[in-house]
């Protein structure tokens with residue numbers, strides 16, 4: 069099992085002590101674990117989110133480096149919430165300190181796409197298209213990143229009867245995103261932080277990524293607490309194998325490494 073996207077108390081919404089997360093991961097037999105706490109510099113530019121605590125970068129690196137010495141399977145990453153305005157802030161980060169850099173879209177315009185205010189006055193198609201356009205823009209981030217996260221995040225708190233992000237409804241936008249991920253040689257995350265057994269992105273989207281030549285995928289429970297670690301890992305691995313994938317991609321000092329499906333070494 070791998071865990072490429074997890075959080076601790078260093079994130080503003082963290083619920084767990086990092087050592088509790090690591091101990092649980094050990095119990096589960098996780099071969100590669102990466103802590104990727106939130107860097108929400110996009111929030112720092114928006115009036116709605118001034119109260120959100122930003123990460124203590126020196127404290128984060130110091131604590132995680134101690135743990136990396138102790139646990140060989142443990143790695144240090146970050147989740148960068150993209151916005152165009154926040155690019156110059158992210159460019160100042162010490163990227164050489166990170167094993168893995170996640171490129172995420174949470175904010176679309178003035179709101180996080182989880183915020184009910186984002187959806188006010190918008191039909192589903194308009195809201196989801198705005199979100200996908202933001203992801204397309206995020207792929208051009210001029211700083212080093214490895215993985216494109218949770219395509220479908222917009223659905224998590226959407227007020228529509230059917231919140232699924234269907235490939236058929238957004239072919240053009242999704243194809244554009246997937247082709248660009250392949251061109252840029254980035255990794256596509258499969259994220260299971262949803263209620264029920266659905267994933268972000270959906271299987272149809274993974275099939276298109278595979279058809280475009282994409283072979284780099286990662287698994288993310290996006291856990292903020294130990295009990296959710298490994299959530300639906302077996303289902304995701306089975307589904308990805310059905311599509312044609314045979315390995316996971318993980319990063320150490322931002323270099324890709326393959327872990328074959330079914331591996332326990």
Ligand SMILES: [Zn+2]
Nearest residue numbers: 147172217218
């Ligand atoms: Zn995220």
Ligand SMILES: [Zn+2]
Nearest residue numbers: 073075147290
């Ligand atoms: Zn996350």
